[in-house]
Amino acid sequence: MRNTAVSTSCIGINAHLLAAEPGYRRAGIHQYIYQVLCHLPPQYEYVVFTQYRERLGGPTLRAVPSRWPTQRRLVRILWEQAAWPLLAWQQRVDLLHSMAFVLPAMLPVPAVVTVYDLSFMYYPHSFPRLQRWYLRWQTAQACHRARRIIVISQASGQDVQRFFGVPPQRIDVIMPGVDEMYAPPAPQAVAAFRQRRQLPPRFVLHVGTLQPRKNIPLLLEAFARLPLSQMHLVLVGGKGWLYEEIFARVAALGLQERVHFAGYVPDAELPLWYGAAELLALPSLYEGFGLPLVEAMACGCPVLATNASSLPQAVGEAGLLLPPDDAEAWAEGMTAVLQDAALRATMVAKGLVQAQQFSWERAGVETAVSYQRALQAP
Numbered sequence: 185m186r187n188t189a190v191s192t193s194c195i196g197i198n199a200h201l202l203a204a205e206p207g208y209r210r211a212g213i214h215q216y217i218y219q220v221l222c223h224l225p226p227q228y229e230y231v232v233f234t235q236y237r238e239r240l241g242g243p244t245l246r247a248v249p250s251r252w253p254t255q256r257r258l259v260r261i262l263w264e265q266a267a268w269p270l271l272a273w274q275q276r277v278d279l280l281h282s283m284a285f286v287l288p289a290m291l292p293v294p295a296v297v298t299v300y301d302l303s304f305m306y307y308p309h310s311f312p313r314l315q316r317w318y319l320r321w322q323t324a325q326a327c328h329r330a331r332r333i334i335v336i337s338q339a340s341g342q343d344v345q346r347f348f349g350v351p352p353q354r355i356d357v358i359m360p361g362v363d364e365m366y367a368p369p370a371p372q373a374v375a376a377f378r379q380r381r382q383l384p385p386r387f388v389l390h391v392g393t394l395q396p397r398k399n400i401p402l403l404l405e406a407f408a409r410l411p412l413s414q415m416h417l418v419l420v421g422g423k424g425w426l427y428e429e430i431f432a433r434v435a436a437l438g439l440q441e442r443v444h445f446a447g448y449v450p451d452a453e454l455p456l457w458y459g460a461a462e463l464l465a466l467p468s469l470y471e472g473f474g475l476p477l478v479e480a481m482a483c484g485c486p487v488l489a490t491n492a493s494s495l496p497q498a499v500g501e502a503g504l505l506l507p508p509d510d511a512e513a514w515a516e517g518m519t520a521v522l523q524d525a526a527l528r529a530t531m532v533a534k535g536l537v538q539a540q541q542f543s544w545e546r547a548g549v550e551t552a553v554s555y556q557r558a559l560q561a562p
Contacts, residue, residue, distance in 0.1 A: 195279050195280075196277030197280075199232050199240075200264075201214065202214055215360070217283045220358075223548025224548045224552060228244065231248055232248065233268065237249070261318070265289060279293055279294055279558055279559055280292075281295070284300070289325070294558055294561070296330055297326040298333075300472040301470060301494075303471075306469075310395065327348045327350050330558075333355050334554055336472050336473045338357055339497065356557070358550045358554065359542060360473055360547060366483050369483065386412075387416040387460075388463055389417075389480075391464065394427035395426060396426050396469075399467040399490070402511050407439070408437045409511065410518060410519055415442070415462075418443075418446055419444070455483050458484075458485040461485055463488060465489075467489070469493075470492060471495055477489055484536060486531040487531070490507065490508040491507060499538070502531060504517045504521065
């Protein structure tokens with residue numbers, strides 16, 4: 185029960201998108217939710233509605249598990265709209281925070297909503313029809329009803345203003361951080377990892393869910409043009425949706441022996457993947473932030489990304505920014521990093537500095553500030 189002896193406000197947080205099982209759902213949104221919950225300051229009491237069973241946060245955070253199988257989308261929608269408002273009333277919360285796009289139609293108290301990106305607005309045909317319709321409708325409604333909207337980059341904030349007409353004074357930009365485990369791994373650890381995973385001597389790395397907006401077919405086209413015939417490409421990430429074209433393009437380009445699908449890998453392994461790779465290539469058409477970029481830079485891995493959406497903010501001046509529709513430019517950029525040792529060393533040094541700008545502790549504190557603003561709003 186909530187401690188009523190003090191006047192501390194209680195925040196009810198919907199964290200049902202925390203993924204309990206390994207797979208593509210344990211990607212960017214899962215990481216953001218998990219890390220923010222673990223770094224919330226103790227100035228409020230937090231009631232977290234989730235199916236996640238691992239420990240979260242500090243002494244003022246209490247998880248309320250659900251018996252609803254909300255890993256199924258339709259069940260989660262029903263829980264968000266019907267069960268959550270009732271549970272919030274029962275738990276006597278003062279503020280709701282939806283950590284992913286959607287608020288209940290009947291709000292028992294003021295609310296905050298986190299919007300990671302609006303890719304479903306820019307690239308609607310990259311989403312299944314019902315998912316696209318629900319996200320567009322519910323995100324618009326949530327942005328108009330919430331007192332504060334949290335976004336994870338300046339670009340996402342501008343998108344919320346553009347598509348939904350939200351005034352900038354209601355938007356809080358809270359960028360992701362970098363976990364302390366992301367650091368340059370020891371060479372002997374990388375060597376042992378290479379042997380255990382039977383990795384090729386040199387490879388380009390992509391980290392992300394296999395789905396259309398990741399623009400992987402363009403990466404494959406660029407990779408096929410590299411003059412380095414012994415180079416390999418490794419794609420780390422689970423299957424999302426509409427990914428069949430990726431496998432078809434590998435076959436059409438005759439790259440079956442040089443392109444490897446590692447699937448989902450444990451988070452703890454990612455620093456070793458970054459440490460073993462020659463570079464990280466992220467040719468996404470659109471990202472809310474691009475967390476693998478800062479993780480890779482923190483591990484001393486050079487990065488190449490598109491000059492679209494939020495990615496320039498994540499990369500800064502530390503990496504190469506390339507057009508999302510120019511395979512030749514990507515081939516030239518990768519070739520330059522792979523063959524020019526001085527360029528690579530400069531990118532590694534700048535990347536280590538750039539990654540230091542991002543802090544999960546700061547993200548947690550800034551989230552609490554957003555709660556304070558929402559609670560104090562008229």
